Amino acid sequence: MTAFLRVMGAVAGKDLRTELRSREMLPSLAQFVILALLIANFGFDVGQAGPGVIAPGVLWLALVFAGLVAFGRTFAAERDQSSLESLLLTPASRAAIFLGKALAAAILLLACEVVLVPGLALFFGTPIASPTLVGALALATVGMAALGCLFAALAAQTRARELLLPVLALPLWIPFVVVGGRAVQIAMGAPGAGGPALGLLLDFDILFVVVASLAARFVLDD
Template structure:
């Protein structure tokens, strides 16, 4: 992580003080890229652009983080998170927090593209449209994972909840985030193009994302309560099924969503 951010830091110096008003490739990579953009390279270029822009402004991550902490604070008093209650609601509290913070990030990430005309620039670029989807989805996922990577230890610290740090639990968090972001990226691309934009995303996203949220809560809650692997196998399977189906569908229909 440290080397990666350093690398991006260097890039930031190279690109200079330019505001990200349009899609720009790093100078060194541009000619090669434009000559023959492979799917993977195009995707990665978008991810890089998003991460570089975010590490410069940090507006999205800081908003998501502060918001997450506030949600946890509110839950603390609303649910009286004493040791007994926490036993059963930790997974629920965490997932609610991530879902809300995720909507915030998804909205912002797509609104920036739309407002600054980036989306049109991206669409004009000679790359596969689904590469744009994967690019946006991966950077959105990165933001969400970064937020989770900060919120989880904080939660563990605040509530002395070391059970969080088991690989299986983190795996469930990852699977859940992937599914949530896949649908979220697609729907946010739709909602930014409507009149009611910011208001619409959670309304569109939550009912469709309910399976992924519930399966994640079930699986991660089970893990926290020392359930056997067989017990969490069903929610885990459903989670994987949801991820696969929705990544595939989002990949297929993204074209229709950004088409002009």
């Protein structure tokens, strides 16, 4: 178990260190979510509908597409430099390698949310520090990273990988969007309690992290 966690930490550390040195992903993702807010502001009739009604949808759209970019990159970069093969030649468990990469990708998306949520608060006047909002985003990110990275690993090994990842990941993320979307709506003023939604998101996280790490063995095979 400690060996498993050590491999996972080493892989996650490697990915985060690469990002820290190259500084490619995070600036692009941050710019991407701010641009999404800009487009939403002009695409929607904000004055008519009220910012609180539109903001949760804008948040999820920006988050889901930023997630696709972030998770797609984690395995595409390994593929481009042929470093995935060497990583898989090591005797380390496939599940540990996979979870390490998913962890790094989840941290990257969380960092992107640190830009997105204040940006939303600035442009749409939504709350920042609501525990329901922060909890829902953090919990949804974990499960989405597990599923997203599994299919990113799969898609990276095929031709046309940019096509395959959204088609596979988006339908599987729907439960997170449905329940997380509800939690964000509640945090932004809709009636209801956010507690049950957070509990459900935690259940989904446990289920999909387990399923994805079991499936990783078959996706990261040759």
